[in-house]
Amino acid sequence: MDRIDAMRAFITVVSEGSFTHAADRLAMSPQLVSKYVSQLEQHLGVRLLNRTTRRIHLTEAGASYHDKARQILNDIDDTENQLGDLQTEARGLLRISAPVSFAIRHMAPLLSEFQKAHPAVGIDLQLNDRKVDIVEEGFDIALRVGHLRSSSLIAKRIAPARLVICASPSYLEQHGTPQCPEDLRDHRYLRYSYLEQEGGQAMHQWLQSSGRDPSSDLICNNGDVLVEAAIAGAGIALQPTFISGSAIKEGKLQVILPEYEPEPMALYAVYAHRQLLASKVRSFIDFIDGYFGDPPYWD
Known part of the structure; x- marks a missing residue:
């Protein structure tokens, strides 16, 4: 027995006043409606309806169950309608x-x-x-x-x-502008902690193969800190332009080695x-x- 279907059949019989009218409303046979109500009574162990040839009457248990069952079905319908709204209206x-x-x-x-x-x-x-x-x-x-x-x-x-290699004009004036990746060995690098997983594998490989000493690098897990450090002249950074772009436009940072720019x-x-x-x-x-x-x- 589907308890929800049986409950809905019982509620409809009460509201329509007969099994025939309830069957019409539910688009099922009167025999099936009667079967649902009987199964519900057997499940609950009480008689819900007294049936005569002309009318049906709620028992005391039926009247109590009817009010609670109707509220439960209303709550189910409201919940389904709300879920439907979530699919059609952004909320x-x-x-x-x-x-x-x-x-x-x-x-x-x-x-x-x-x-x-x-x-x-x-x-x-x-x-x-x-x-x-x-x-x-x-x-x-x-x-x-x-x-x-x-x-x-x-x-x-x-x-x-887009990823760019950049440094401040003052840093490049003091330490020279790299012309090829090998020149990075002579510079301090401002390193993002998630460099390899975020697309800087090539530069990381250049740095590893250059024989440079990484002990003086600045390592941080936040790109804004590294960009600000680069602006302050702390070294060379590889950063996305959604962080470094405004500083580049304002001349606070200068793009270097553009021909070696990593894949976007x-x-x-x-x-x-x-x-x-x-x-x-x-x-x-x-x-x-x-x-x-x-x-x-x-x-």
Whole structure:
């Protein structure tokens, strides 16, 4: 016995006043409606209806059960309707994981404009440069920068992310401008902790093969700190232009070795499922797609 179907048959019999009318409303035979009600009574161990040839009457137990069952079915219908709304209207809390520097520099206007377009959506933005587990940690979307490895997750490319080798004009004036990768051995390097996984493998290999002493390098897991250190004349950095671009435009940093620029990375929106995607997630993906431009405004 499907208890929900049996409960709905019982409620409909009471509201329609007969098994025949209830059967018409439920688009099933009167015999099946009667069977559902009988099974429900057997399951509960009480008589719910007194039947005569002309009318049906609720028993005391039936009247008590009727009120509670009707509320349960109403709650089920409301829940299903709300879930349907989630698929058609963007609403609910959207949990996003994003890289620290990218989010600080570029996401506030995006989120503000998105919420103006979708006022029923709340945002929970968590900044972290590590690769979060979207499913285990309960995120709807993760923004990631790099060369993504294959996985079961869905990845939507949002914008290119160009890597440049750069240093301040004052540093280059004092220490000389490298003309080839081998010249990097004579310079202090400002190293991002996640260099290899984020697309700087080639430069890392140059540095390893150059015979230079890495003990004087500045290593940090935040690109903004490294860019500011480069501006201050601390050394040479390999950084994406979404962090370094404004300093380059202002002349605070100078691009060097452009012909050895690494292959561009990309910004991706990563999420768990392609089908039955909640409207809040689909709306955000559609909104962010093309938002930054191609090439993006920071280039």
